[in-house]
Amino acid sequence: MINILDKKDCCGCTACASICPRSAIEMKPDVLGFIYPEIDKNKCTDCGLCDKVCAFNDNYDKSLNLSEPIAYAVRHKDMAEIMKSQSGGAFAVLSDYVLENGGVVYGVGYNGHFVATHKRAVTKEQRDEFRGSKYVQSDLTGIFKQVKDDLKNGQTVLFSGTPCQTAGLNSFVGKTLRKKLYLVDLICHGVPGPFMWRDYLNYLENKYKRKIIKVNFRDKAFGWKSHKETFLFAGSTSSTSFTYIFYEHIAFRMSCGNCHFTNLKRPGDITICDYWGCERTDPKLGEDNQGCSLMICDTAKGLTFFESVRDRMNIVPARLENIIQPNMEHPSVLHPKRLDFENDYEKHGFKYVLKKYGTEPLWKRAYRFARKCGGKVLRMVGLKK
Ligand SMILES: Cc1cc2nc3c(=O)[nH]c(=O)nc-3n(C[C@H](O)[C@H](O)[C@H](O)COP(=O)(O)OP(=O)(O)OC[C@H]3O[C@@H](n4cnc5c(N)ncnc54)[C@H](O)[C@@H]3O)c2cc1C
Numbered sequence: 008m009i010n011i012l013d014k015k016d017c018c019g020c021t022a023c024a025s026i027c028p029r030s031a032i033e034m035k036p037d038v039l040g041f042i043y044p045e046i047d048k049n050k051c052t053d054c055g056l057c058d059k060v061c062a063f064n065d066n067y068d069k070s071l072n073l074s075e076p077i078a079y080a081v082r083h084k085d086m087a088e089i090m091k092s093q094s095g096g097a098f099a100v101l102s103d104y105v106l107e108n109g110g111v112v113y114g115v116g117y118n119g120h121f122v123a124t125h126k127r128a129v130t131k132e133q134r135d136e137f138r139g140s141k142y143v144q145s146d147l148t149g150i151f152k153q154v155k156d157d158l159k160n161g162q163t164v165l166f167s168g169t170p171c172q173t174a175g176l177n178s179f180v181g182k183t184l185r186k187k188l189y190l191v192d193l194i195c196h197g198v199p200g201p202f203m204w205r206d207y208l209n210y211l212e213n214k215y216k217r218k219i220i221k222v223n224f225r226d227k228a229f230g231w232k233s234h235k236e237t238f239l240f241a242g243s244t245s246s247t248s249f250t251y252i253f254y255e256h257i258a259f260r261m262s263c264g265n266c267h268f269t270n271l272k273r274p275g276d277i278t279i280c281d282y283w284g285c286e287r288t289d290p291k292l293g294e295d296n297q298g299c300s301l302m303i304c305d306t307a308k309g310l311t312f313f314e315s316v317r318d319r320m321n322i323v324p325a326r327l328e329n330i331i332q333p334n335m336e337h338p339s340v341l342h343p344k345r346l347d348f349e350n351d352y353e354k355h356g357f358k359y360v361l362k363k364y365g366t367e368p369l370w371k372r373a374y375r376f377a378r379k380c381g382g383k384v385l386r387m388v389g390l391k392k
């Protein structure tokens with residue numbers, strides 16, 4: 008039976024709990040809301056299925072991967088679709104195709120009060136909720152079984168999620184049902200915990216004494232390359248502390264510092280992400296700062312899928328050496344105070360950690376400001392473009 012001795016060895020994908028024939032595994036949250044399997048030894052028969060299904064290791068299934076993936080810079084042909092998407096509208100293109108052909112799409116929307124949750128969509132209206140990155144770990148409860156049921160019923164299914172979720176689902180579904188399953192993974196930096204996100208929303212609502220009615224984790228109104236979240240209250244206001252915490256890697260799941268998917272043997276059929284550095288492929292691509300996606304075809308099925316939708320996008324082939332970003336090479340390095348953060352959170356709560364870790368130190372702000380001003384000066388004297 009599965010036995011997680013170190014949190015870094017479990018990504019919380021739920022595959023083990025979903026496969027257990029005795030319902031002996033319950034996924035239980037820790038103090039930050041990250042879930043881990045807990046086994047009821049009275050129910051367990053030691054069948055070993057949970058150990059076998061766990062794909063959070065270097066032996067995840069790569070049997071269908073092309074010897075080398077094929078990458079394209081892509082942008083939806085419809086600018087309105089790009090504006091509704093986090094990067095260049097890659098997900099909209101892929102999911103539109105599946106829905107138009109009678110299939111089902113799984114992605115991350117919200118339940119309750121902005122709880123990031125994997126959901127099932129059969130119409131474009133339902134799917135639209137999945138647009139936009141929610142930079143927090145999503146709730147997958149019951150989803151793997153639902154996907155398997157859809158596949159058993161002969162449905163075509165597109166599942167989009169983080170690489171660890173995609174690898175977990177692939178392992179859970181198994182080879183025979185894989186034919187009609189399109190796995191779309193992301194390049195992934197890491198995920199903060201759901202409880203912290205919940206407490207952050209509470210904190211903001213108390214501070215502004217109004218309910219939040221809309222959330223945008225990375226608002227394109229500030230440009231695609233900026234990382235600012237906005238919250239719409241009864242009036243409108245914005246804040247940036249959560250993004251700061253996100254990029255400092257202080258609140259990530261421990262497994263994100265031990266991620267097994269930071270390479271080009273992707274666990275998806277197609278990988279989508281922001282194409283940072285798209286200018287290297289074509290200087291015009293990032294010009295309007297409204298988003299450019301990278302689409303990586305990882306398997307023969309992914310390549311055929313890409314061919315079916317290529318007419319919907321403006322595409323430029325991308326050389327592999329031009330697409331590499333840090334999380335394709337190594338896991339995010341967790342903040343040295345990651346464990347202190349968790350302990351403080353447990354002892355003192357959200358407001359305390361926000362004050363202690365959630366704002367950019369003065370020296371960093373000064374450094375950023377100096378770099379920005381330095382850039383302007385260098386541009387003025389013609390030493391920088
Ligand atoms: C936690 C996280 C970390 C990321 N890190 C990077 C990175 O380091 N580098 C990079 O280039 N890109 C990263 N991305 C991907 C990027 O932000 C865009 O989601 C991606 O480029 C797709 O954009 P789009 O325009 O095609 O999709 P959109 O139409 O905006 O769709 C968003 C897609 O992301 C999925 N999604 C949203 N929130 C979550 C979530 N919490 N968990 C799982 N799936 C989710 C949706 O289901 C949908 O498929 C990350 C995304 C997430 C969610």
Ligand code: SF4
Nearest residue numbers: 027051052054055057
């Ligand atoms: S060993 Fe078998 S019965 Fe026991 S928890 Fe794992 S899957 Fe369930």
Ligand code: SF4
Nearest residue numbers: 017018020021023061
């Ligand atoms: S990584 Fe997934 S399958 Fe493995 S122990 Fe964690 S939840 Fe279970």
Ligand code: SF4
Nearest residue numbers: 170171195197263266
């Ligand atoms: S960084 Fe790795 S372990 Fe963390 S959420 Fe992303 S894919 Fe999963």
